[in-house]
Amino acid sequence: MVYIQMQNLKDRRPGVAEIAHEIEAPYFFTAKIFQRLAKQGFVRSLKGKGGGFFLDPEKNDLSLKELIIAIEGAELFVGCGFGLKNCDEENPCPLHHQYGAIRDEINKLVTGETIQSLAQNTLGKTLAFSRESLPTNG
Amino acid sequence: MVYIQMQNLKDRRPGVAEIAHEIEAPYFFTAKIFQRLAKQGFVRSLKGKGGGFFLDPEKNDLSLKELIIAIEGAELFVGCGFGLKNCDEENPCPLHHQYGAIRDEINKLVTGETIQSLAQNTLGKTLAFSRESLPTNG
DNA sequence: CAAATAAAAGACAAAAAGGTCTTATAATAT
C-alpha cells in the first residue's frame, strides 16, 4: 500500500502485475490480497484501461495499526508475550514487564506511522522496492 | 519451559498434564511440543512414576533467542519488517530504520533473558501461571 | 516379575494460510 500511495503521488495507479513485482509476491496471490483490502475499504480500484489501485485521497492518515488490526486482529497490541490468558499486571508472566516495554515501542511506531507518511517520506529515495518495475508473473 | 525450570528449582519434575494446565493448552498438543523439544535437546524427561520434564542442570544459559531460532528460525532477528528480500541499508524499505530500532530492542531482550533467569527472577512471585495446578485435559 | 505411571512415537484429522486459475464485470477508447 505504501508503494501504491507513492505511485498515486506521481499520478499513477499501479495494477496487480506491477505491485506483485514490486513486493516480490505471486500475481494471483497479490490480486487476492488487494481484493480483500478493496472490499474492506482500505484501497480503491478502477477497472479498465488506465485502471489500477489507489488510496482514498480524502484520508491521509491510515495508520499501520489500523491496517494490522483489520487484517490480523489486535493481539499484537494487547496480548501477553507468552500467550497466556491470565497474564496481567496483578498476575504477570515472567516476561511481562520486559515485553511490555517493547510492545509500547511497537505501538508508538504503528500509531505514528501511516501509509501516507511512509510514502511521503520515501518519495524520491532509493528504496527496496523503488527499482523501475517490469511486470512479471510467477 | 520457564514453568518447568521453576518447578525444577523446587525439586519437582512436572508432567505433561501439569504443564498443559499451567499454559492453558490441550494435553496432547502440549505433549507433542515437548516431545519435539526433548528430541532437539532443549528439555530432558524421565518416564515412569515420579517422572516428568526437566532442564539440563549443567546448562544455565538457554536464551530465548536460541529457542526461538531453533523453533521458528532467525527471520525475526534478521528479516525486513515489510518482508522484502531486497531490503538492506543501501535499499531500505520505508520502515527500515524505525523497525530496526525495535528489532534491536527485541534482540537485546531475547539475548539477555534465559529460561533460567526468568525462572529464578519469578520464583515465589504471584504469576500468570503460578496458581497451584490441578491437572486436567482438554 | 507384575502393576502402575508417564513419556515417545507415529498415524490421523481438522483448520488456517498460502497459492492458482477461470469466469465475470466494469471502464475506456476507438
Added chain:
DNA sequence: ATATTATAAGACCTTTTTGTCTTTTATTTG
C-alpha cells in the same frame, strides 16, 4: 457497439499449523 484493459468474484488446490488419539517403551514400586 466493440475490442481492449484491468479488477472482482469465486472455485479449487497445497502446505502448514494445530490438535487428537493409540500404541509402544521406559521407569519405579511393591
